[in-house]
Amino acid sequence: MAVYGEGEAKAVARLVLEVRFGLTMADVLTGRMPDEAELLPIQQRLLTGEPVQYVLGQAEFCELLFHVEPGVLIPRPETQWICDYVSSAWGGLPREGSVLDIGTGSGCIACTLARRLADNAVEVVGWDISDTALRVACENAERLGAKVTFVKQDALCPPDDHERWDVIVSNPPYVCEHERAGMEQNVLDFEPAEALFVPDADPQLFYRSIGHYALQALKAEGYLLVEVNALHGEATANLLLAMGFVNVRLITDQFQKNRFVLAYRP
DSSP: OOSSOHHHHHHHHHHHHHHHHOOOHHHHHTTOOOOHHHHHHHHHHHHTTOOHHHHHTEEEETTEEEEOOTTSOOOOGGGHHHHHHHHHHHTTOOOOEEEEEESOTTTHHHHHHHHHTGGGTEEEEEEESOHHHHHHHHHHHHHHTOOOEEEEOOTTSOOOOOSOEEEEEEOOOOEEGGGGGGSOHHHHHHSOGGGTEEOTTOTTHHHHHHHHHHHHHEEEEEEEEEEOOGGGHHHHHHHHHHHTOEEEEEEEOTTSOEEEEEEEOO
16 A cells, blocks of 8 residues: 555655755756665655654754654644744734743744744743653754743643743644544654544543633733644634633634634633
8 A cells, every 4th residue: 555645755755855865856857866775764764654754853844944753743834823923913022021832842833933032032931741842842942043941841730820921822632532543644653642632522621721721820911822623623712711711713724724712811
């Protein structure tokens, strides 16, 4: 059974040639090819279904390159909207503030915001429970020159903070276990399950915990912005509204799927 369709296989091949070997398709057409001894182990990993981002050790996010490896969720393009919204909402004002990224993974959101808001003296903190994710996030922050503090913290057992943050963002686990059957095998076999899945019986597990924390940890009129399961977007928005958040909005992504919920602390 083929691991990739024809179009995807060509795209993966171009990416490998460009990133690992510095070759364009024009180079290949003129006869320049990488050494077979170097290419073979890459081909073997790709043929197992391992995502090309893990094989190459990098993924692009918001025009920045982040190191990724097994044990760390690969950044998705749709998640970039969180960074676009927060940095745009902050504007060009020289205003101090604080942002918390819950479930930071590779640090892609936290590092991007730290770089974009560097002129605003914004404190950026990223939480994760995974030692691997925290190590990778720290490496990414150092390499990208992003001033971020990373903390080992379980999102389901948050600290007793009060009015600490202007903004809390999160892309928490939200895929229900029963959705495994419709997912790509390379995701199931290689990406960390703890960063993806929630029990079928409690799809709102992380949003409930994050919401309770945010209600007391956000400053007045601060906001919570979370990525959500498109199938449970309305339920997540209604949950936050029932908890006491105001101006709750369900926002679609570029594919017109329910993807984000924005909510303000009263």
